[in-house]
Amino acid sequence: MKKIDAILKEIYTALDDQSLQSGLQRTLKNLLPASHKVLKRWPYLIKLADEVRKIREETLKNLDYYIDEIIKNVESINGKGYFAKDRHEAIKIIDEIVGNDRKLIVKAKSMVTEELKLREHLIEKGHIVYETDLGELLIQISKDKPMHAIAPAIHMSREKAVKLLKNIGVHVSEEMSYEDIVKGVRMFLREKFINADVGISGANVVAADSGATILISNEGNIRLSTILPPKHIAIASIEKIMPTINDAYKQALVQAGYAGLYPPTYLSLTAGPSSTADIEYHRVYGVHGPKEFHLILYDGGRSDAIKNQYLWEQLLCIKCGRCQAECPIWDLVANIWGGSVYGGPMGIVWTAITEDIDTAAQLALICLGCGRCKEVCPMKINMPDIIRYLKTYISKTII
Amino acid sequence: MPLPVKDILKMIADNTKKYGMPFPMPKEVIYKWADGLDLPKGGDTVLFTGLLYQMIPYINASIKYLESVEESKYLSVLMKAGGIVSVISKLLLRVSEEELKEQYEVLRGIAILLKKTGTQFGYLYENDMYSGALLYDMGLDNDFREYAVMVYNKLKSLGVRTLITIDPHTTYMMREVYKNIIPGYDLMVKNYFEILTNSSIEPTKILKESATLHDPCYYARYLKIIDEPRRLLEKGGINIMEPERNKELTFCCGGPIESITPGLSKRVAQLRVSELSIANKNIITMCPICYANLSRVKPKDVAVKDVSHYLYTIYR
């Protein structure tokens, strides 16, 4: 468990960290007006958000049913569906799919794989793993913690980024323009995409009626990671379930809009492996896309949280990150105020759900209770109230 | 060096239990502001200050001390030498008359305006009480529950039925929180902005001034008291320059965490003051905690004043 004095020490170090502070200020300057502009220009997203909350509330009440549906339906589209209660089970399933001999694995950025510490595990098993989101690749090389769900490397200067990229053999230099640095990364990763044995992604939403997953991306790396390798493993935490493809699209649009990136450059639906029957109607799997599609539904504390009078509401979260950018404390220290994966207002509660409630309770003490997070949240999650509940938890144990 | 949060929380709980306030102050400070106002004692409807305005100089002294401890490298030595808590309990001697007078003026102004509206109300003097807001905010629920029941029973035994509140924290506690934890809670809670807005009170002086208004989180988001102060100020000629983040989306002053992490609290206050002062260099606050926290970090060319100063000048 992380204690309050350790948390405060980290926070004060972050307040003095010039690189983090200037990165954060730059990010906020762009991020905040972006989401405001999106909602002003596409106001239907606000209505859609209300609708999505209602659907999600109902879905959470019948989660077991939907999990069964998904597993059944994934099989019907010739994929494979699994349910993993905890990290141990998830890792076991993934190890079996990946196999023991050394593999080249490309990864799309995903918070649930952060929860599983999946990249670290696969590397330890001897596989070669690359994060393909640029920010997340920088996090992988620096061994830092992602500072934001969408912009994980906001705390890093361009100089540091170049230095890190050079370390893994990307042809870049300090004198290069931003465009040329990105080009260097593209050349480097292109070869990995083509040669990869396995592509691993999360899922922004999963539709129960079909077992289809939807992924949002802007860089295009997610399409490449999920299309080029012969095996695609998608891991979705169980609160990401929506009843139908139609509902799932609505949720993805709301998530992208509230994150300030709208329309998202890519919205990719994947329902099963790639196949053709164009020659004599003989079905062949794995044409241009993967031959195998695996979908793992990961619980990781969610079904326990559903039973908690306060924590359950956080399961409505669509991880748009809006509450973080609008939080006075997050604006100063980003995910440093958080558990090992999630930070900021939603992150305190997610830490309680996925990590441990004691750490979350210690983190909660720093919350101002100002209520901005609830005000801006598309799901109107009462985070101030949940966080206050976490505070009561700590005061019961320390006093 | 981080503060010993656990000890501070314990101090807040103990002080509230023992003295009826999280930071101790002399008893007479509670009601001294009402000297000479001839407010009837007690009654059906009372002005319930919640003690926050009176407490400000003591909170300021405590936070200043906590901040110095937080910044010091020798915290552990200090702790061994008797602890922060005992130092804070002695701070009440160090508060200046001038600082107290400033807060008394706020309270007197509000009481005089309320009288002018024709509202019949009394005051509880030595029985005026703190709401326990900080216990609730810090999640000290057992202590809070016990304290709230004591406050409620006392108010009932004094025959009080309606409270007039003057700050967002006390208003929220007495209107929304108490009713959730005390079965049969039946006190009516009116905020003074609501009384002034619904009365026929008219400006006696029109000010030709511009200022920016800092909405406290509890008024704006928790209680939806947003338009009332604006209407009252605008009627008196104040040109309100809105900051970028206002009303339901107002930005916190940092106050709620000032006692456990004053340095971080200060950084939040700095963000807010710089945003407000872009709108205008005269900042109007509506909550004593916001007033204290924003004043602490304001640059010399920026003024922070409680809204009641303006209202008093306009409507007296």
Ligand code: SF4
């Ligand atoms: S809690 Fe709300 S605002 Fe925060 S990430 Fe989740 S959905 Fe977005």
